[in-house]
Amino acid sequence: MEFSEIGFGCGDVGGLMVRGEPADQVRAVARAMELGINYFDTASRYGGGRSETNLGRVLKELSADVFVGTKYSLGEADPSDLKAGVIESVEASLKRLGREQVDLIQLHDRISSQT
Structure with a gap:
């Protein structure tokens, strides 16, 4: 399987996967998949983890x-x-997503001389 050219963002900006209704979330993800999207991007910070929980569901x-x-946060x-x-961050994300693994993990914090 190959990554689709575009992905489905599950962040705070659109808000569907953070604040949306469960039925709308299912319809949107199902429609994205019908259109060939097979990459879904989320993060532990989106809605305090709600995006990961909702996407997993x-x-x-x-x-x-x-x-x-998903993206990990050092907090x-x-x-x-x-x-x-x-x-700790990745294990919490996996639990919220209900998955044993994810395909991509990215740092969601800025890097400074302190980190």
């Missing part, structure tokens, strides 16, 4: 075989142990 309901990317992680912060 919708994909399970649709029995969807798609690519999922209050101890700068001297970033590895533990990454692991």
Whole structure:
């Protein structure tokens, strides 16, 4: 399977996967898949994790075989142990998504001389 040329963003800007109605979320994701979109992008920060939770629920309901990317956030992680912060964030995302793995993980924080 190959990534679609465009993906479905599940962020705060449009708000559907954060604040939308469950039936609308299912319809939108199903329609995106009908149109050939098979990459869905979310993040732990979108709606305080609601985007991941909602996307996971919708994909399970649709029995969807798609690519999922998320972003980890270091938040209050101890700068001297970033590895533990990454692991904690990714494990929480996987739990919210209801998945054993994701296809792409990206850093969702700025990098400075402090990190």
